[in-house]
Amino acid sequence: MHSDLRVTCGVEPEGVAGSTPDALAQLIRALSAPFGFFTPTPGVLEGLNLSRGVFSLLSDRQQVDFASVNQLAQAVSDLESIHLVLGHIDSEEFAIWCGLGKNEGRVHLLDLMGMIDRALIRVTGAQLQLNFTQYRPSPKALFRSLTQLALVGVSCDxxxxxxxxxxSARKPLSTKWKSQYESVKVFKDNGTLVEREPSIFSFQLKWKGVGSTDLAVGLLRNHLVLDLGGVRHFVELPAACSRMEPGVVQLFKNKMTIDFTVDESEWPRS
Amino acid sequence: MSEPGKEDASVNDLGSWLISVGAPESITDLIPSELARLDIAPLLALFSGIGLNGSGLMGSELGGVSVESGLLDGAGGKVPADEIRWLPVIRS
Structure with a gap:
């Protein structure tokens, strides 16, 4: 589904100062330094830089520029990371971190999560334009960036x-790279949990070409973390996985599987 | 603006304090006036001597108020709630 957002990659982004981003988002940004808002959660939020593009995506502008495809992918990934952490924050903790009262904290937390939800929907339906006038990456680097972008749900025509x-180039793209770019598919799967053998289950996710990526896979609470060169996407696991022990991840050409073993102590035989 | 790490004795409301520790002056336009005027002298007294600004102080250390997220690991320790557990990957 298309949104009203147009994103251009390859153009030096302008500041968002004049675009009136949501006051709440500015408040959080201003508060983050003195209160160390993000330091209580160093894991998933480590290294996030809110000025890197997150606020451009949170703004209500119809045209947003990013310096590169990679920066757009990173900004969407950062938004997803913040959303995931906020989803697990107790509203009272949030209120204390922001120096707000309990009720204001709860309302602002929900506002912020709703705002991120809308931004993610907007960017995944955005019309993406690439501009190579100022800078042209190598075909290989561009392929990697487009794969990162596909991981966070944004497609490129x-x-x-x-x-x-x-x-920017005298030579046209080779047939090899044309076909490589066309092979990049947006990651959409929510996954399926299947019983492989007694006490061993397999969580399967389909993504064309995943076997040729250097994807890292991790667990964060009830979510699977898919990390491609620092760009992350999160997939919610079935509740049953919380009482099972994760094993190895296997990457096949067009799918990945994660084994989960039933912990007998959690499920005593009657 | 106050020197980092030193609180201005005259700064007692939230808005002035935020500006004194580096927030832009426009912060007072962004927060409700009743919040901006909030008397935070008791809170500042708690921070006194801790060196809040620039110390990377965690929420859990703010005057002893416990706000750290985490899961008990069964051995009396606490694992950060947002720590990622990376899994071994095999390529087939």
Missing amino acids: AHQLQRAWPT
């Missing part, structure tokens, strides 16, 4: 890319 390429 390969034909648009081919039209944009000649603005």
